[in-house]
Amino acid sequence: MSNEFDLIARIRARVEAADADPAVLVGIGDDAAVMLPEPGMALVTTTDTLVADRHFRSDWPADDVGHLALAANLSDLAAMGATARWALLSLTLPDADEAWLDAFLDGFLALASRSGLRLVGGNIASGPLNLGVTLIGQADPARVVRRGQASPDQRILVTGSLGDAAAALELQEAAPESLRRRLRRPEPRLRAGEVLAACAASMIDISDGLLADLRHLLPPGLGATLELAALPTSPALRQAFRHDERRWNLQVAGGNDYELLLTVAADRVDGCRQALAELALDVVDIGRVTRESAIVCRTPDGDVFEADRIGWDHFER
Numbered sequence: 001m002s003n004e005f006d007l008i009a010r011i012r013a014r015v016e017a018a019d020a021d022p023a024v025l026v027g028i029g030d031d032a033a034v035m036l037p038e039p040g041m042a043l044v045t046t047t048d049t050l051v052a053d054r055h056f057r058s059d060w061p062a063d064d065v066g067h068l069a070l071a072a073n074l075s076d077l078a079a080m081g082a083t084a085r086w087a088l089l090s091l092t093l094p095d096a097d098e099a100w101l102d103a104f105l106d107g108f109l110a111l112a113s114r115s116g117l118r119l120v121g122g123n124i125a126s127g128p129l130n131l132g133v134t135l136i137g138q139a140d141p142a143r144v145v146r147r148g149q150a151s152p153d154q155r156i157l158v159t160g161s162l163g164d165a166a167a168a169l170e171l172q173e174a175a176p177e178s179l180r181r182r183l184r185r186p187e188p189r190l191r192a193g194e195v196l197a198a199c200a201a202s203m204i205d206i207s208d209g210l211l212a213d214l215r216h217l218l219p220p221g222l223g224a225t226l227e228l229a230a231l232p233t234s235p236a237l238r239q240a241f242r243h244d245e246r247r248w249n250l251q252v253a254g255g256n257d258y259e260l261l262l263t264v265a266a267d268r269v270d271g272c273r274q275a276l277a278e279l280a281l282d283v284v285d286i287g288r289v290t291r292e293s294a295i296v297c298r299t300p301d302g303d304v305f306e307a308d309r310i311g312w313d314h315f316e317r
């Protein structure tokens with residue numbers, strides 16, 4: 001049976017098997033990690049914890065959990081227009097299960113490596129399964145995109161498609177594989193975030209739900225109109241939820257989409273989409289920022305749709 005230091009040695013061996021990062025002066029193994037930031041670049045840091053049976057189910061494959069823990073955090077860097085550099089990983093584990101840790105690292109390190117991210121440290125404690133990730137990224141200080149900066153008449157754009165993860169959560173074992181993957185292995189929109197940072201007035205990633213996260217883009221007193229017919233919808237979601245209102249509820253309030261939501265001046269939308277198209281990426285225009293403080297969802301018939309809720313809140317229910 002492993003002890004705490006065996007597990008750390010296991011993580012360290014995996015990280016050091018990859019090419020060295022010359023900007024890391026001290027990595028895993030000392031009291032703290034030491035990195036050399038790139039001159040002139042701003043450091044961008046974020047942290048999110050994933051808790052068993054709150055953010056994921058403990059019976060999920062560990063490599064999916066490793067991917068998800070990192071993806072949820074990378075999504076926050078993407079929403080700032082930042083690139084990923086370094087990670088810290090705080091593991092609270094019920095026991096020293098080497099096979100579980102190895103599989104977790106498979107998912108975590110594969111996504112780290114293709115995101116240009118190096119694991120430089122962390123912590124291990126025993127207790128109920130809980131995964132804390134802290135990321136350090138970098139961005140051109142002139143290009144960082146904030147929440148709360150939307151202005152009236154700006155267009156509201158979103159990447160990818162909405163509602164798949166929430167549908168998978170609702171359908172549980174009955175969920176088709178493509179929806180299930182959106183819940184367990186979301187793809188953080190890092191490259192799109194970097195490009196969109198050049199044209200977005202305000203940007204956020206959708207973790208809690210479209211309506212809840214859109215609120216964070218709007219300064220006090222402003223609102224929005226959203227066209228439900230314009231919401232990007234995967235074929236699998238449309239097939240699994242044929243009833244419009246059930247599907248719209250998942251799309252506007254389900255959460256865990258990890259898509260980017262942004263506002264853009266109307267005359268910059270085309271340029272923005274062109275820049276993305278060069279990377280074979282796309283955004284969809286789903287509505288407009290208004291001077292009324294409410295967020296109004298319109299059906300294809302022009303009626304107002306009242307969603308059952310606006311999104312996820314850890315202390316609701």
Ligand SMILES: Nc1ncnc2c1ncn2[C@@H]1O[C@H](COP(=O)(O)OP(=O)(O)O)[C@@H](O)[C@H]1O
Pocket residue numbers: 047048076207
């Ligand atoms: N315990 C905390 N201490 C300090 N700041 C916090 C804490 N929890 C959340 N925040 C900050 O509150 C803001 C909103 O957090 P959150 O809704 O979790 O953002 P996100 O959806 O991007 O993870 C972020 O700036 C975050 O850093």
Ligand SMILES: Cc1ncc(C[n+]2csc(CCOP(=O)(O)OP(=O)(O)O)c2C)c(N)n1
Pocket residue numbers: 048049053054055056057072169207208254255256312
């Ligand atoms: C087992 C399970 N139950 C419920 C959910 C739904 N869920 C949990 S947390 C969450 C919102 C995002 O999590 P949060 O910790 O608020 O992330 P942040 O906004 O800080 O990025 C959602 C939709 C889930 N993903 N897994």
Ligand SMILES: [Mg+2]
Pocket residue numbers: 047048
């Ligand atoms: Mg958070």
